[in-house]
Amino acid sequence: MNIETLFAELHNLPSVPKVAQDLIQQFNNPASSLDSVARNIERDPVIAAKVLRLANSARFRGARESTSIEDAAMRLGFNTLRTLVLASAVTGAFKADKSFDLKGFWAHSFNVASTCRLLAKQGGQDPDTAFTCGMMHNIGELLIQTGAPAFATQMNRQPQDAAGRAAQEALQLGFGYPEVGAELARRWQLPQVIQQAIAFQARPAQAPAQNGFARIVAQAVLVCEALKQHGGATTQARQSLEGPLFEGLDLDKTFALLAEVLEADKAFADLLG
Structure with missing residues (x-):
């Protein structure tokens, strides 16, 4: 396929x-x-x-x-x-199969979006564009749920992190949710900066030099996964995020602000999720 x-x-x-x-x-x-x-x-x-x-x-x-x-x-x-x-x-x-946690999907999307905005502010990037990129980052997953339902149902029974899911999709289907999301964004005629952020989120080092939003999305996804795995903005969650992707980012400052930021944007998730 x-x-x-x-x-x-x-x-x-x-x-x-x-x-x-x-x-x-x-x-x-x-x-x-x-x-x-x-x-x-x-x-x-x-x-x-x-x-x-x-x-x-x-x-x-x-x-x-x-x-x-x-x-x-x-x-x-x-x-x-x-x-x-x-x-x-x-x-x-979108509508999704019963095996897919659609409410959880949107809650995660908005957590990533809120984290993207926080990271963008710290890095001098446009925070509202970052929020939109984060909100749209995994939109391709919904098309895979609709267009490849048998495979998607199997994947839904085996929860994985974002990198693992994208890798499995690429292995089995020949593409992952980042590529599908970028194509949908193109067909919806969304700005190219958003298309690129979605497309390159799993390989931000390969994104066009002028687009720093793919790196922000990649960082935000890992931050949100760490929060989920370690029960919030804990010391363990903070320590799990060391690596080249986070070079130049003040993670201590980020974590100090995370709880307040995520709670402030909960209104979006409650309204739309």
């Missing part, structure tokens, strides 16, 4: 709603305003409801409740709106 065959096996390629496509294009246009974005959000009741819910969540709640999209957009800000719209489009595009 190759990636083209996988996509051909999908009778209906997961699609981003037209309103979400228009919004993604708006977010990539420096001339876009919050007012114009809010008017587009109002065209999609599902996205609009999620924007209002997030604006009134514990993280963003102000002195009064937001009751209009315009007010919610001002409260959330441009970058948070972009992340929410893209996340809403992605979460609504």
Whole structure:
């Protein structure tokens, strides 16, 4: 099987709603305003409801409740709106087999995304782009679940870390979830920087020199796996992350901030997961 065959096996390629496509294009246009974005959000009741819910969540709640999209957009800000719209489009595009823990999948995705944003801030990279890269990093897994169900069900019975899963997929199918995710991002016409971050997350040293987000995603995935394995941001989790990939990164500072960062972004996972 190759990636083209996988996509051909999908009778209906997961699609981003037209309103979400228009919004993604708006977010990539420096001339876009919050007012114009809010008017587009109002065209999609599902996205609009999620924007209002997030604006009134514990993280963003102000002195009064937001009751209009315009007010919610001002409260959330441009970058948070972009992340929410893209996340809403992605979460609504897929269905998975019962053997696949979809809620756990999204919880992990948002943990990686939150960690990516923290690492990007420390490294002088754009934190909102990093968050989006992290949220999308394993989106290809959902297509493998849909397009190669027999293999996916077998894999679901044998939980593995990200590197092990990608390696097994490449061995058995000829490609792994990073390549599939990058191809889906290309077909969805997402920015090239996101496509590259997804594609090169398992081999960040081979990513184009100007794209540091693949390395950030790779770091974030390992950090989140260490947290899961060692029961949180413990000393053991911190010590398990030594290696060339983390050279130049202040892991002590990262771990000191992790719990607060992950809790702050829990609103996204609760809303969309």
